[in-house]
Amino acid sequence: MVLKKYNINPDLALERQKCTFDIEEIINIFDGGKEKTSQRRKIEDVVLKSGLCHDDVPEECMSLKERYENAVRKSCFFSKLMKTELQEITGIEDFETPAIRRIADALFKDISPFLLHLGMFVPTIIGQCTSEQLMIWLPKALDLQIIGGYAQTELGHGTFIRGLETTATYDADTEEFVLHTPTLTAHKWWAGGLGKTINHCIVVAQLYTKGVCYGTHLFMVQIRDLDTHMPLPGIKVGEIGPRMGFSSADNGFLGFNNFRIPRNNMLMKHAQVQKDGTYVKPARHGKLTYQTMVFVRVTLVNEAAFNLSKAVTIAVRYSAVRRQSEMRPNEPEPQILDYPTQQHKLFIGIATAHAFQLTANWLWNTFKSVLSDMKKGDVGTLPELHALSSCLKAVCTSDAALLIEQCRYACGGHGYMLSSNLPYIYSFVAATRTYEGDYTILLLQTARFLVKAWEQAEAGKTVTPTVSYISRSLKGEKNSWRSTDEGIIKSFQAVAAGKIALCVKSIRDRMKSGLDYEDAWLLTTVQLVDAAEAHCRSVILETYCNEVRRLTKSSSDNVKIVMHQLVTLYLSYWTLQRTGDLLRYSSISEKDIDFMQRQYEELLQHIRPNAVALVDAFDLRDEILHSSLGAYDGRVYERLMEQAENNPMNAEPVNQSFHKYIKPLLQGKL
């Protein structure tokens, strides 16, 4: 759609005049510096000027098939743009993924069918191939001569990877693997792009050689003819059917009937099968084939932050424009943003988007540093990365989904319109809580790490920095509540330590009463999930505070003030959300809680004048927001009417169903 130009809504114009800080300063902080902001904007200009974002009919009014075809068209032209013009016009050689990621949303209200190609296929090639394999597949994948996906999940198993049923049996005579789908439940299910788009995919299958099963391994499989795109003989492939979101991502199913691939198509960076069928197991760590999942979990924290920032921008701008009810008799209707309950719904969204974005950047740096350790042969930091990426993925996607839904509530009935874009943003983020490891499953992974860390600390061993609070707790350090940033973080750590201690005690007590470890663990899993979530909260709170302090060192005083107000709001919000835990595990008193409640309410008032400026500082162009409620000019009603008028349902004054059914019904002739 072409966005009509309107004058700025007067309420929104006034809001912007109230701003106390330099918006550009905050934009630069989140982009990683002035230079990066300017690069990102250049990339956005190129894509927006390309005409690629235009749709003749709003995406939501297209059929599923039309949506898919439209998304393929755009994905192809966008890929071409990335390879050619973007590089030439901007002169930027090393594309910053966040900038490309952000502008991709100007093209796709839903999901690109190429998402998995860039999101998992290419990263798996990079992380799992030998250098010879890399030279064969990476250039082709980057140049889009082949398009791929990642087919791990099956109809019968997603979480439990060891339970996957697809087999890859080595035939030493022909030096090939035979891929086979032995049962209905062994069909690959869900892989993005698999239904109709991709011609290659990474397949996760149980490896058999010399009659022995060595567990799941990764294989590069061509599934379609490169010229005709027909499925190759022995391949059954298709789309799984309509879903809550991901409508244009053609998630697919895949079955193999004794389908043969060359030996060299097993990705052999970590484990190998030699020509004679001898299996060489990974030298360093048994779970290195899970690396792409760790990578995606890390990027999903960023996705949570980005999508939440979109939702809260829409809802805050709308709330500044929308007037409803009265605060006092005979006074004009206030902007709904003036209601403290509305501020309570929304300002935590702004603070959370900041907290998650800074945590995502920190986690990304941790990921890079672990990769560099692993390149040197040291896998010692991998368990901590796995524990961190698991809980952060779980908690950030889950919180973001809840807060995005809260943004929709904050927009009343209009938030329910697809043109608000809030339902799309929600359905995308809701899926991130499940895929790449379900919420509960990932928290249980973190819990394993925490229980082990507890046991290590108990044995007097040093534990890694993110769990050093466990050692302090074991030394008997008592928590004394202080309502400062540091004091609150320490108390949240005391909560996490207290919960881990109780889990360890429960497991031990249950074992003393005769249960084996597995049953004792199983019966404690409700507490274990809770403990892992508490640990994650303490990590987010600490990272957010540290990063804001670090990044605003040379900022102007006003930026320092407003960024710190958001930090304090976040800390106060979570204190009030977790008073039960804090009363149990820290020395917080009722008086302290009253103080925190008052502080929280005062902060809502302090942040109120800067609310619109704070969401402007996410620097999200209208074309990325795709929202009738959230455009920069605040012309909400004009856009709602525009989208109603453009609705294909209104193209004819009388729908044919009147003549076919209603009229006969009215006349008693049906």
Ligand SMILES: CCCCCCCC/C=C\CCCCC/C=C/C(=O)SCCNC(=O)CCNC(=O)[C@H](O)C(C)(C)COP(=O)(O)OP(=O)(O)OC[C@H]1O[C@@H](n2cnc3c(N)ncnc32)[C@H](O)[C@@H]1OP(=O)(O)O
């Ligand atoms: C246009 C530009 C666009 C740019 C694009 C960028 C944007 C990106 C955004 C989105 C793109 C992606 C879209 C993705 C769509 C979805 C894809 C998918 O969902 S793929 C499928 C994902 N599936 C899963 O995540 C399955 C979850 N299950 C598991 O991970 C595992 O089964 C398990 C639950 C972890 C259990 O595994 P397993 O049984 O094998 O292990 P255990 O016996 O439990 O554990 C043994 C020890 O191993 C440790 N462990 C487990 N996993 C890991 C790991 N990954 N790394 C390191 N260590 C691991 C585990 O903790 C145990 O340790 P110990 O306790 O024994 O020490």
Ligand SMILES: Cc1cc2nc3c(=O)[nH]c(=O)nc-3n(C[C@H](O)[C@H](O)[C@H](O)COP(=O)(O)OP(=O)(O)OC[C@H]3O[C@@H](n4cnc5c(N)ncnc54)[C@H](O)[C@@H]3O)c2cc1C
């Ligand atoms: C939009 C979307 C896109 C996807 N894209 C891909 C893709 O490209 N490639 C791919 O391979 N997969 C993909 N998936 C699949 C996804 O990874 C799985 O759905 C996900 O990992 C969850 O697995 P599951 O569906 O088997 O759920 P299940 O494991 O069946 O989970 C169902 C419930 O059981 C609980 N549960 C299961 N096991 C345990 C346990 N041990 N302890 C306690 N509770 C348990 C879970 O917590 C959950 O509440 C996609 C999924 C979606 C929704």
